[in-house]
Amino acid sequence: MxxxxxxxxxxxxxxxxxxxxxxxxxxxxxxxxxxxxxxxxxxxxxxxxxxxxxxxxxxxxxxxxxxxxxxxxxxxxxxxxxxxxxxxxxxxxxxxxxxxxxxxxxxxWLYDSLENYIVEVLLPDCQYLIDNQLSGAMAETNAEFFDSPYYDDVQIEDRGDELVAIAKSQYKGKPMDDKPFCGDTLDMVVQVILPRIAGKRGFYEYELEAGGCVNDDWVDPELRYGKRYQSRLAEELGITEEELECLEWDTLENSSDDGLIYGFVLTFDESCPPEILDKIRGLSDSLTVRVSANAFDSPYPDEPEENLH
Known part of the structure; x- marks a missing residue:
């Protein structure tokens, strides 16, 4: 029994x-x-x-x-x-x-919370294993990594047959002066996987998976992406990014009563270079033009949208 x-x-x-x-x-x-x-x-x-x-x-x-x-x-x-x-x-x-x-x-594992145990006990004890799994990403930098990273973002996901702790951090190294600078920080994610065996809190031995890539925030966007991206607004107007930077305009939203934006109406200043205004597709005699609701979205895939107007 x-x-x-x-x-x-x-x-x-x-x-x-x-x-x-x-x-x-x-x-x-x-x-x-x-x-x-x-x-x-x-x-x-x-x-x-x-x-x-x-x-x-x-x-x-x-x-x-x-x-x-x-x-x-x-x-x-x-x-x-x-x-x-x-x-x-x-x-x-x-x-x-x-x-x-x-x-x-x-x-x-007796601790005030599983999240705190993961970042304060388990991951520091597993730093050698984490470094081994990140060795490929480390080799892409010109830095040496000595200190343990600080994890400030930990999420616990209950996936039914397993509990998964996901910890994110930036792992900062010390640049080596004898090598050209190519990054000294890794954006990293560590997953601790706990396969369930008994009830909600009884598990088999955990599995640890670490991955990361070189943080390139220090790189000029034009170099990072290989070319200078043209903004959506410049593309819709049919002009270059350099020409767009020479223009000044007022922006009016075309939206519904509940705030749904259908698009924008741009009214350009009379002081704008006429040779550029002549290139704008659909520009009216009153120097206005309609653009889409996405015209001000960022062209960079991993950066937040910027409101150019």
């Missing part, structure tokens, strides 16, 4: 609290906190789990108690004892009990 880990943990939590306090922890409250500990929003959701039975936790390589969910769940429970321990302390108590009974994963 399989062990009901949820009941085992709830009973243990109540017994431990009773041994240290005169107040009682309700069985229903203990069950809800244990469900959150295992990564479920409610005890009912835990009991409905069929795909990844919680009993398989003893076969897991990594177990990650869900501390943020415990904090969120206890904020919604009325009548919890005032002297109930912190969520992370309760999680340690339960994790240690499961480990002692041989029912938990081989390793427990």
């Amino acid at each position: 399989s062990i009901d880990l949820s009941k085992l943990c709830a009973d243990f939590m109540r017994q431990n609290h009773a041994s240290q306090s005169t107040t009682k922890l309700k069985a229903s409250h203990a069950r809800e906190l244990v469900a959150a500990f295992f990564g479920y929003k409610s005890h009912a959701a835990l009991m409905a789990e069929k795909t990844y039975p919680l009993v398989q936790l003893e076969e897991a390589y990594i177990f990650i108690p869900d501390i943020p969910l415990m904090n969120e769940r206890r904020s919604r429970l009325n009548g919890l004892p005032n002297d109930l321990g912190r969520s992370i302390d309760l999680a340690k108590l339960l994790s240690d009990m499961l480990a002692d009974e041989g029912l938990g994963g081989e390793y427990t």
